[in-house]
Amino acid sequence: GQQLNQSPQSMFIQEGEDVSMNCTSSSIFNTWLWYKQDPGEGPVLLIALYKAGELTSNGRLTAQFGITRKDSFLNISASIPSDVGIYFCAGQLRGDKLIFGTGTRLQVFP
């Protein structure tokens, strides 16, 4: 099935550092979403973006909907150990189907 390209594939950072990851697509989406998945759990919604160019924050998380509607990025500031997990972007299609990114695995060291 179709997937979005997400980079980097994995990140190993020190607690307190900022993190940036992005997601690109060859298709246009009207909605971009960012989810976090912990091991053995379902994804949890972090941020939803509905308009091209939109910049939205949720605590230490900031995400932007690319102006071309083909990309999005997620920033995490001042990382903490509980930020560890896999982050997925998702583009929402008509019919509310989601196409998921390949995921970014984040590891935070104290």
Add this chain to the structure above:
Amino acid sequence: GAVVSQHPSRVICKSGTSVKIECRSLDFQATTMFWYRQFPKQSLMLMATSNEGSKATYEQGVEKDKFLINHASLTLSTLTVTSAHPEDSSFYICSALSPGPFADTQYFGPGTRLTVL
């Protein structure tokens, strides 16, 4: 709000048997639910869209006779893996669609780990 549960969380079964997984929206009604499959270290792949009161819509390559979906109420969808085989072992995750101010949003269940021996 927007809590979705799944049952069971883990199931181990013998090859050839059938397994039913339940997905419930606990605090909202969902006319549409989705079923995903996730293999280790991979992303979520959509299997089918479950519509309350009508037939499910399956993604290309997903066998509808093997993965039976029933969405009998606005808060419950079930996925039955029939005649399960070891290659069906995976993490199955459902989501329920909740109305939002700009677009409907999917909220995910905690997943069901299926192991077929």
